[in-house]
Amino acid sequence: MAVVGGLRAAARKIVLRWAMRKTSGGLPDITTLKRVPEHLTYPLRRLRVDPVPQLAEQRAIDPIHQLGDILGIKIWLVSGHEEAKVVLADMTSYSNDIRHLLGKRDQSGADGVGGLGFTDPPDHTRLRGVLTPEFTMRRLRRLDEGIEAIVEKSLDEMESAAAAGDGTVDLVDLFGFEIPFRVICDLLGMPEDVRDEFHDLGIARFDVSEGGAGAFDAASETRSFLIETVRRQRDNPGDGMIGEIIRTKGDEFDDVELGGLADGVFLGGYETSAAMLSMGAYVLTQNPEAYRLLREGTPAEVNSVVDELLRYLCPVQIAFPRFARHSHDLFGHSIGKGDVVIVSLSGANRDPAVIPNPEQFDLRNAETMHFAFGHGMHRCVGAELARMELRAALTGLARRFPDLAMATSDLDELGFRNLSIVYGLDRLPVHLHGAPVTV
Template sequence: MTEGYQDSYSLRAPLRVHLEGAAGKQDPFSLFARLREAGPVIPLKLPFVGRVWATTTYAATDAMLKDNVLFVQEARHAGKTGVAGLSWWMPRAIKVLSNNMLLKDEPDHRRLRKLVDQAFRRRLVRDMRGEIEVLADRLLTKIEGQAEPDLVAAYARKLPIEVICLLLGLPDQNRDAFTGWASRMTSMLRGFSVLRVVFSMPGAVNYVRAQIEECRRHPREGLISELVRVEEDGDRLSEDELVSMVFLLLFAGFETTTHLITDSVIALEQNPEQKAYLFADLDARMERALEELGRYATPVQSTKPRYVARDCTFFGQKLARGDNIVGLLAGANYDPAVFADPDTLKLDRLPNPHLVFGTGIHFCLGMQLARVEAQVAIGRLYTRFPNLELAEPDKIPWITRFGLRGAYALPLRLNAVRSRKAA
């Protein structure tokens, strides 16, 4: 596929496209359709990263993600230094934490993934559904009776962080502090908020190191203890690898799930017929519906940058060794060559080979957890408040940030229909 693409074209100057803008978040289908029209591999200029190539179609994105020989994570395999997408001026602490398995090539990636997968198997994610339901109900009880609670702040953000703390086995009394660190770290690419991350990083890292040491001395339930214990063929995770892994699990299980939940609610409220279809038989339809909600919303619109390992022609475009390349997951998920009527929400869509969680060796580590969390979050929310509505459906405050589709806030009217009848 990389060499056999028949059409040849050449784009060198980065296209002028505002991928961070609110208009593109409101209507991502038109935005990514325009990018696909330009070609399957196009040049863009991204904030912080600079010039990159971007795959726009399903075929090109799928091929790029699955080719871990031609497209690599580590700079040294492409004649470069540093980490793709991280500028030279980024703080050393952030670079250290970014040195995790998602940014490793084989065989290091295989070694780390194998150890973590073993730990995950011991803490079966599917068995957490009941615990997640309890957490969701507890959060929903807190917002009951509020005039216009913010779905993001009160529920969609809190539930994933509660779940990841439960998964990791963090003490209840420390979760507020950990939630604060998580919020600051996931906002690091918004303007000058990187400075807040720098100041809070030492405390967060020291906290994680202390938790690792405590789990060594007094093993307890949770993934940190499992990662400390895990061993495969005499191999173990070093302390730095453990620290990096805990932060990776935080990122994988927090912000993306928050926006999957929020975007799904927005999609259901904007498509009332599909919402009615889902809740006519929630238990039977939720699993397939969540896959379509994920495809339709695609909260993570792009992969992180990778390096081109050698000069090549990829889907008709000439690439040079050391170039950066990203996969536009939204472009792939809205590609009409794979998905009929891609801009239409069809909760019974089958097959649905979306790339919401990526593919290839770097597919999302928290994929199953995110699925269970989102299914529970949406199901419990609408079971508790079946008449909820968006308080301001025409004023969704989209996050203006490349690679992410989500809202800063989403005020709800929980009992809108009953309230109107009473009036």
């Protein structure tokens, strides 16, 4: 048996060496990876909304462990709450710059990584400084009325669709996707006629079931569109964020940089919010008391429901990878220079060491700090906008359709996504006015 195991391990290494061609500097080119090795995938797997048991089992043994070793690069997984907090806040020991693993892609154009998540200071500081003023509470208040109108329009369309059909609607399509898409298009000043294209590309960007090539190709397509949007608005700035940045600081940034920023805002504010709204509605159909609080509760109670949904569901399963700048000790583990450290946000959010009832949706957990928006310098810049959307959309849903119920007992119909960095579901058929189904 030991011989067979050794042969399998050797064969696996050979496959990986063929699957991941090296860059000219001797490092692997992750954009050519055709398949993520099975033993590395469990942090991205779930059983419906719950992480697979292996994640909790490993956290109980040690919340930091070596997940794998690919072509000489060690990959460490962090799944504990305190350990995650330390890693995510440490910009001295770690870099977020992933460009050394992107092979021969042209980093100066749409193939570049763009945005904030894969950049370090001083570039990160300069770019985030452009976005931060756009996401202050004072600036966001101007969006309140528009978000409420978008929610009401989507709820009206759901009502019409149910009346025109058999009384059921798909909340993923008409609620989860529509609301954040419209909000982010209004925020950026983008046309909505790219809806179907961006819907598909948004999902593809976080899907690693076929390796890295598809995800990076989808990312290039979305960035190409947004870079072109910036170019068009140079001469005629729009009313949204892109136009405002061009008017006030356009001379300080080129089209690729601004397109990358817009891309980060679009993906951070669209796909993650879509996943949260759809999965949140699913969880609420199973938790009538929380659904009632959204209708009748105080603002503090509503906030508790939203925060517990964020902790419990945490659609962004892992944080941006951290690359060790130098060898160092991490809670008794020797991290080598160049090692990759992955933080499981969904794992850290369910750490029994700090969370009272971690595996259940329980409002008593809501006071515990969660990592749904990350932590530290790379914490999601649009976190407060996301909260606004979730509050408006979920309270609107609860008030308009207090008898909302699942329309199927076969949860396989929901199409929970496999191996996606941003976890979600593809369908959520519901009755808007009752006829509950036991699941």
